[in-house]
Amino acid sequence: MITLDTFYRKLSQVKSPSAQVPTSSEQAGFRRAQRLAYQCAEEIGRELRPGWSEKRTARLMDEYLRDHGVKSFFHRSFAWFGDRTRFQNFKHYWTFMPSSRELQETDVIILDTAPIVDQYAGDIGYTFSLQPHSGLKDAQDLLAEFRQVLPEWFSSDATPGEIWKKVDDRIRERGYDNCHALYPFAVLGHRLHRIPWARLPGVTVPFSLHSYWALLKRGLFPELLSREHTGEKIGIWAIEPHLGGAGFGAKFEEILVVEPGRAYWLDEEVPHARARGTT
């Protein structure tokens, strides 16, 4: 009997045009997009004060990116505060959208944005808090572990689905919940693309028409790093492990480049690596 899982596994094996080693100029393009996205998250993050709403934060992030020449987005900016950082009680697609929830002094904050810069999509996730947060440091330690081991796992023979399971197992062993399992298709990550139509503004709710089209025309399932993925690993991925602790969540999201037998983060100049002095 063919189950849905089996069906997804078969579909993930479809050869995707994304499954190729990016050239150095393509890597430079993706790096520029990622750096601008992180710059945005850091600069707007620096202005955050208690009382800011998720909506205002996301709006100002989008404004910042547009002021830096971004005309289109892979997805618009998200901001999540407090227990919304672990997607507490998120039942519908629209619940993920930035809300009127106001930032409290002790909240954990996640900023996530995905601008398209000169046709290259970046997609980042940045977690921090205004005040020291007792649980966040431990969660970030685990995320730092993932940042170290994920390139090793992607360099091995493990399938994407097996890597998904390894991440899931480690998250649960450490007493956290797997919050990226709550994303659409429960993805640990997804491919990123050059999006040639990016000069058009697109309709972005929150993912742009460009991004939906880019994913769909490549078969969708090879592009999404789900637990069922048994297809190719080669190419560019936005990897986003997301843990849930007591009343908060934490993630990072950045680009991993996978070549035959080798995988590496596209850029070491990312805030969570800089903060740990691992750049």
Added chain:
Amino acid sequence: MLREETIRGLRTTWIQAGPTDAKLLTERPVLFFLHGFPDTAETWAGQTAEFSAAGFPVLASNLRGVGGSEPSPTLDRYHPDAVLLDQLQTLRQVDPDARSRIVVIGHDIGGIYAWDLARALGDRLAGLILINAPALEQLLRRAVRSPTQVLKSSYIALFQIPGISELAVKHLVPRLLKRPLPEGAEEELRLYRGAVRAIPRALLSKPTRIHAPVLVLWGKRDPYLEVPTEAEYGNLADQVEIRVLDEGHWMHSRKPERVNPLIARFVERLK
């Protein structure tokens, strides 16, 4: 002193006076002035001189397109969100560690930006002063309740029309105001076009309430704006003091000797 920095790719200027030493920035609140139309930061000359001499750090922003602040080819940079980012990043230039507390002072359309900045500053806001400057929410409510205000504000509709409004600003407005306009005054029309784009959000969302003290100074001989009532601020701020003076729309620049003592008393009480 006129300072200039590139902020999100555009040259942005502001007047800065008074102490700027990092330690001194925390001893007294920074007074942050936001001008209106058709003005520049120079409109606050009567305030910047006096309050900087009194030992306050003083900033007076030049809005996009005037006073040396580079105009933008896109209307996006005139949206209130972009103006807010300009002000936050200007503050960041002066106080990189965000240690200072701020008194925000706005006049005319500068009041819209002053409310936005006040809301964004959160607990850094020491106080808010509006001088003949309504909040956007206030204006929208008046558009429904006050036909007189609609008439007085009808120039805003004219300002939405490119070409005609620039001609009006160039040829008609100086005659009406009996003074020359600053260079780039036509650029300021785009602030009105940007502000109009913020109307749907202002209508649909609840404004963030200001908890810091608010002082409203109003020249009652203002031909463009009706004198406000306390009720208008009901959902905008916790504590509002309204002082009505027998002066005109530009009383801060024409009669600083009447306005400054009120500002000084308000700021003194903030301690």
